[in-house]
Amino acid sequence: MTQPPHDEPTARSQEELREQVEHTRHELGDTVQALADRADVKTRAREKAVAVRDHAGAKAHAWSGQARAKAAHVAHTVEEKLPEPVKQKGAAAAQGAKDKAAQAEQVWQDKAAQAEQVWQDKAPQQVRDHRAALLAGAGAVLVACLLIRRRGNR
Numbered sequence: 001m002t003q004p005p006h007d008e009p010t011a012r013s014q015e016e017l018r019e020q021v022e023h024t025r026h027e028l029g030d031t032v033q034a035l036a037d038r039a040d041v042k043t044r045a046r047e048k049a050v051a052v053r054d055h056a057g058a059k060a061h062a063w064s065g066q067a068r069a070k071a072a073h074v075a076h077t078v079e080e081k082l083p084e085p086v087k088q089k090g091a092a093a094a095q096g097a098k099d100k101a102a103q104a105e106q107v108w109q110d111k112a113a114q115a116e117q118v119w120q121d122k123a124p125q126q127v128r129d130h131r132a133a134l135l136a137g138a139g140a141v142l143v144a145c146l147l148i149r150r151r152g153n154r
Contacts, residue, residue, distance in 0.1 A: 127134065
C-alpha cells in the first residue's frame with residue numbers, strides 16, 4: 001500500500017501529489033457512479049422499456065405511413081379505372097349523403113334548442129313546487145354522511 005503504482009510516476013512535489021490524489025478521487029467517484037448505475041436494475045429496466053416503446057412507436061409510424069401511401073395509390077388506381085357513369089353516380093350519392101347529414105344536424109339542433117327551452121321554462125317551477133321534498137332529501141343525505149363518517153372514525 002505504501003508503494004506507488006507501477007504505471008504512474010511518483011509525485012515530485014506536494015502540489016503534484018494533491019493533483020494526483022484529486023484526479024484519482026474523481027476517477028474513483030466516476031467508477032463508483034458507473035457501478036451504482038449498473039446495479040440499479042429498476043432504472044435500467046425502465047430505460048429499456050422506454051427505448052423499446054419509442055422504437056415500436058417509430059416502427060408503427062413508419063408502417064402507418066407506408067400503409068397510407070399504398071392505400072392512396074390503390075385508391076388512385078381504382079379511380080382511374082372506374083367508368084365515368086360510375087364516378088358520376090358515386091359523386092351524386094356522396095352529395096346526397098352530405099345533404100342528409102346536414103338536414104339531420106339541423107333537426108338535432110332544433111330539438112336540442114326546444115328541450116333546453118322546455119327545461120328553462122319548467123325546471124324553476126318544479127323546484128319551487130317540490131322545495132320541501134328537496135330540502136328533506138338533502139338533509140337526509142347530510143345526516144347519513146355524518147353518521148357514516150362518525151362510525152368510520154371509531
